[in-house]
Amino acid sequence: MLEALLKSLKSRKRRRLSVQDSPAAELAAQMLHAPSALIQLSADDARRIVSYMEPMRLLAGQCFMREGQTEDTDYMLLILEGDVMVENFIVSRRTPITTAVIGAGALVGELGLLDGSPRSATCTTCTEVLAAKLGRAALGELLEEDPALGVKLLLAIGVHMSNRVRERTEKLKSYAALIQTMQQEMDRMS
Secondary structure (H helix, E strand, O other): OHHHHHHHHHOOOOOOOOOOOOHHHHHHHHHHOOOOOOOOOOHHHHHHHHOOOEEEEEOOOOEEEOOOOOOOOOEEEEEEEOOEEEEEOOOOOOOOEEEEEEOOOOEEOHHHHHHOOOOOOEEEEOOOEEEEEEEHHHHHHHHHHOHHHHHHHHHHHHHHHHHHHHHHHHHHHHHHHHHHHHHHHHHHHO
């Protein structure tokens, strides 16, 4: 499947991928509108969006996004095969902590696609990874050629990001409660 996707993606004359009769492109479209990615999109929407994406193959152990990176930040990836470790540096630590390990169907880099700001995490492949890349230029083409679909994609990305913010807020609340409990126990022992 990996080779079929790469072959079909490389064979196109322009940026566009022909999704008709392409099992690999169909797989990418299914993953794009899966619960782990952008479920708000219909299967047909996802197929049309996949036609604006480019293939990206990453070797195992390859760092492809670095926290704080300011160059080449204007894209997001849909992971099609393989696993990616997401890490962040925390104040007073010299080594990063792993905040997530993501796999097929996950998105990474959505913030950069939208605003091109510095990367908020370091992403390193755990295995060989095949991904579909959507860059800001391709997003611009999509918005120009099919504004309704482009807006639908942007709204789906917004919903996806807001869900991640809510999840992280809940985790922060749990950590804050744990710290408060630990502080109370330390005060009691003093």
